[in-house]
Amino acid sequence: MALLISGYCLLTVTERTTKTKHIQFVSGVSVIVYWLSALLWDFIVFFASCFLIMGVIKYHKFDIYVMDYHILETMLIFMLYGWSAIPFVYLISFVFSGSTSAYIKLLLLNYFSGTLGFLIGNILENKQLTSMSNTTRTILGNSLLFFPNYNLAKCIGEYTSIYEMKILCTIYKNLSVYLNCSKENTEKSIYSLEEFMIGKYLIVMSTTGFIFLLLIFLWETTSWRLRTFLNQHIFFRIYKRYRKDIVAKELSGQSEDEDVQNERKRILEQPQELLNSTVLIKELIKIYFKSPAILAVKNISLAIQKGECFGLLGYNGAGKTTTFQILTGEESPTSGDVFIDGFSITKDILQVRSRIGYCPQFDALLEYMTAQEIMVMYARIWGVSEPQIGLYVNKWLNSLDLESHADKLIRTYSGGNKRRLSTAIALMGRSSVIFLDEPSTGMDPVARRLLWDAVTKTCESGKAIVITSHSMEECDALCTSLAIMVQGKFMCLGSPQHLKNKFGNIYILKVKFKTEAKLEDFKCYVTTTFPGSVLKHENQGILNYYIPSKDNRWGKVFGILEQAKEQFDLEDYSISQITLEQVFLTFANPEKASSDEENEVP
Numbered sequence: 001m002a003l004l005i006s007g008y009c010l011l012t013v014t015e016r017t018t019k020t021k022h023i024q025f026v027s028g029v030s031v032i033v034y035w036l037s038a039l040l041w042d043f044i045v046f047f048a049s050c051f052l053i054m055g056v057i058k059y060h061k062f063d064i065y066v067m068d069y070h071i072l073e074t075m076l077i078f079m080l081y082g083w084s085a086i087p088f089v090y091l092i093s094f095v096f097s098g099s100t101s102a103y104i105k106l107l108l109l110n111y112f113s114g115t116l117g118f119l120i121g122n123i124l125e126n127k128q129l130t131s132m133s134n135t136t137r138t139i140l141g142n143s144l145l146f147f148p149n150y151n152l153a154k155c156i157g158e159y160t161s162i163y164e165m166k167i168l169c170t171i172y173k174n175l176s177v178y179l180n181c182s183k184e185n186t187e188k189s190i191y192s193l194e195e196f197m198i199g200k201y202l203i204v205m206s207t208t209g210f211i212f213l214l215l216i217f218l219w220e221t222t223s224w225r226l227r228t229f230l231n232q233h234i235f236f237r238i239y240k241r242y243r244k245d246i247v248a249k250e251l252s253g254q255s256e257d258e259d260v261q262n263e264r265k266r267i268l269e270q271p272q273e274l275l276n277s278t279v280l281i282k283e284l285i286k287i288y289f290k291s292p293a294i295l296a297v298k299n300i301s302l303a304i305q306k307g308e309c310f311g312l313l314g315y316n317g318a319g320k321t322t323t324f325q326i327l328t329g330e331e332s333p334t335s336g337d338v339f340i341d342g343f344s345i346t347k348d349i350l351q352v353r354s355r356i357g358y359c360p361q362f363d364a365l366l367e368y369m370t371a372q373e374i375m376v377m378y379a380r381i382w383g384v385s386e387p388q389i390g391l392y393v394n395k396w397l398n399s400l401d402l403e404s405h406a407d408k409l410i411r412t413y414s415g416g417n418k419r420r421l422s423t424a425i426a427l428m429g430r431s432s433v434i435f436l437d438e439p440s441t442g443m444d445p446v447a448r449r450l451l452w453d454a455v456t457k458t459c460e461s462g463k464a465i466v467i468t469s470h471s472m473e474e475c476d477a478l479c480t481s482l483a484i485m486v487q488g489k490f491m492c493l494g495s496p497q498h499l500k501n502k503f504g505n506i507y508i509l510k511v512k513f514k515t516e517a518k519l520e521d522f523k524c525y526v527t528t529t530f531p532g533s534v535l536k537h538e539n540q541g542i543l544n545y546y547i548p549s550k551d552n553r554w555g556k557v558f559g560i561l562e563q564a565k566e567q568f569d570l571e572d573y574s575i576s577q578i579t580l581e582q583v584f585l586t587f588a589n590p591e592k593a594s595s596d597e598e599n600e601v602p
């Protein structure tokens with residue numbers, strides 16, 4: 001039984017750790033529906049398994065459990081055990097982060113709570129074997145009742161001895177010297193609550209089933225509030241008290257850039273209704289209270305409107321995923337708040353969850369399903385009417401070119417196809433805002449274009465999209481505005497063009513020589529003609545310069561280079577504006593940027 005029952009942790013742990021459960025909650029599945037449907041299915045499987053076990057018992061002629069109506073009694077014991085043990089396994093599985101280790105540890109716990117618990121229980125019942133006080137004996141005995149396998153072992157143990165005694169008393173009438181074969185004893189109901197009867201254990205199993213389920217619901221519904229309360233009112237207060245220097249320097253909200261400061265001012269000064277934002281982030285701070293504490297998000301404020309595609313850029317470890325996890329209700333904020341359609345994430349997490357779509361950084365897919373099945377499931381969760389589901393699912397499969405893979409098991413998909421499916425699931429819902437965490441990772445160029453089309457159409461339909469990406473080309477193509485995040489802070493904020501205009505005060509000049517005879521002369525020429533220019537790269541007759549755009553208009557630069565082409569025997573040259581990637585590189589790596597600053601264009 002320990003082997004069978006411990007297996008029920010496998011799916012729950014996998015769904016939690018792969019975030020599939022979170023995606024289901026985000027898509028509108030309620031906690032009660034999620035757990036009761038899991039329990040119902042596992043209970044059906046358990047019932048079928050118990051039937052097989054009864055078959056084995058009958059085959060091996062353990063008549064005591066199957067003769068007459070005993071089969072019903074044995075099944076009753078098994079069913080009450082299942083009712084108690086399955087929620088017990090679910091509850092304990094919350095502490096594990098891997099399904100295999102959860103299975104092994106739960107197997108050991110269930111096995112030893114059954115066998116050792118049975119032994120300890122019997123010792124405790126026998127007053128001559130221990131010198132314990134009655135109170136200690138009762139406390140220990142009652143605490144064992146929380147373990148379903150102990151209750152099962154006691155039930156089966158007592159059940160066996162009662163019926164064996166009854167059979168022996170019937171066959172050997174004169175055995176009464178050794179056994180109490182009095183009428184009162186042999187006719188007593190096995191369901192009696194007295195000692196050595198099974199009534200107590202059956203009642204405990206029926207009650208603990210409810211208690212374990214209640215604890216699961218309580219944990220799922222209040223853990224978010226509890227974590228938020230602990231983070232905001234206990235840990236952060238203590239932190240602020242003892243790390244005043246860090247709080248003043250890092251979390252005071254003194255932004256580096258005026259656009260970031262203006263956005264914060266606008267959000268803090270205007271009433272929320274006037275801002276009319278789909279997503280409103282107010283002075284959001286996230287600290288991981290480890291040793292040492294990690295300041296992952298440092299006081300960011302932002303408003304995202306309907307139909308906007310907002311890009312969050314930054315190097316690895318900048319705090320993008322943490323921000324996403326807070327926005328989708330996976331992590332609790334240490335300070336500040338987030339409002340989705342006006343609902344606060346710290347107070348109204350259920351309302352928030354039903355308004356968002358989420359494609360996490362790592363695919364959260366149920367790999368034993370096909371794309372068609374999983375999309376039908378999510379379409380039902382989102383409330384698409386049954387006659388429209390087929391069309392609806394096909395539309396989304398088609399939009400990311402997944403039709404040819406629709407009937408294959410997800411576990412057989414390539415990384416890029418899994419990413420397409422995760423994105424399609426996030427986009428297909430009827431949410432107000434969709435969070436896409438690096439959606440194009442691993443996608444081929446064709447799939448990436450399809451993704452861009454799907455994202456653009458979704459924005460046009462009035463939904464807001466927040467996207468993180470390491471592809472600047474993607475952000476340039478998709479985002480109406482973006483922020484570059486460095487070490488948890490926004491370093492700049494605005495539309496891609498605004499950022500290029502504001503920070504791109506340079507032209508990029510690429511020159512290729514026919515022969516390298518006049519290369520050194522050309523270098524002197526550029527230095528004197530364009531003061532402040534910097535030679536970034538030189539390789540086999542190709543030079544790459546940064547030229548300050550201030551005082552050098554396009555026409556002037558082209559004119560000068562046309563002349564230089566003849567004079568210095570250039571094969572070709574090109575001049576371009578700074579790209580988003582170069583703006584990103586300037587911001588996103590402050591150490592590099594500051595070391596470069598000494599050499600670069602002012």
Ligand SMILES: Nc1ncnc2c1ncn2[C@@H]1O[C@H](COP(=O)(O)OP(=O)(O)OP(=O)(O)O)[C@@H](O)[C@H]1O
Nearest residue numbers: 288290294296314315316317318319320321322323
């Ligand atoms: N659960 C956690 N416990 C402790 N620290 C964490 C946790 N999650 C993230 N961090 C830390 O918070 C910081 C921000 O990490 P985050 O994953 O948000 O960065 P990111 O910008 O999404 O990076 P990437 O581009 O690699 O996904 C990092 O220093 C990281 O080590």
